[in-house]
Amino acid sequence: MxxxxxxxxxxxxxxxxxxxxxxxxxxxxxxxxxxxxxxxxIFFLGLMLFLFTxxxxxxxxxxxxxxxxxxxxxxxxxGIISPFSFVxxxxxxxxxxxxxxxxxxxxxxxxxxxxxxxxxxxGKAS
Numbered sequence: 268m269x270x271x272x273x274x275x276x277x278x279x280x281x282x283x284x285x286x287x288x289x290x291x292x293x294x295x296x297x298x299x300x301x302x303x304x305x306x307x308x309i310f311f312l313g314l315m316l317f318l319f320t321x322x323x324x325x326x327x328x329x330x331x332x333x334x335x336x337x338x339x340x341x342x343x344x345x346g347i348i349s350p351f352s353f354v355x356x357x358x359x360x361x362x363x364x365x366x367x368x369x370x371x372x373x374x375x376x377x378x379x380x381x382x383x384x385x386x387x388x389x390g391k392a393s
Contacts, residue, residue, distance in 0.1 A: 337370065341366060347381040
């Protein structure tokens with residue numbers, strides 16, 4: 268039975284006979300290891316941030332207003348820990364997201380910059 272295959276067509280098909288089947292299990296295990304490594308890094312970083320922000324100093328509002336004002340560096344730190352402060356402020360009334368006694372513009376600039384550092388603001392726009 269001739270299916271319209273001549274010698275030229277048969278030789279073209281013969282070149283694919285040496286191709287081995289592609290095994291994706293190696294690629295899949297490689298990608299899973301890479302993903303697990305990244306997840307463990309993110310978890311470790313989150314744990315470290317959580318532990319460090321748990322050590323933040325707090326004081327009563329009356330003492331806070333009478334003491335020094337927060338400036339740029341205080342705003343930067345409060346911007347970096349703002350997600351943790353927000354979550355904790357939902358459960359505890361004595362935790363605030365934003366310092367009331369601040370210097371104004373410099374504190375605001377530091378806060379926005381700190382939040383931008385944490386959330387990766389201003390990076391690649393894809």
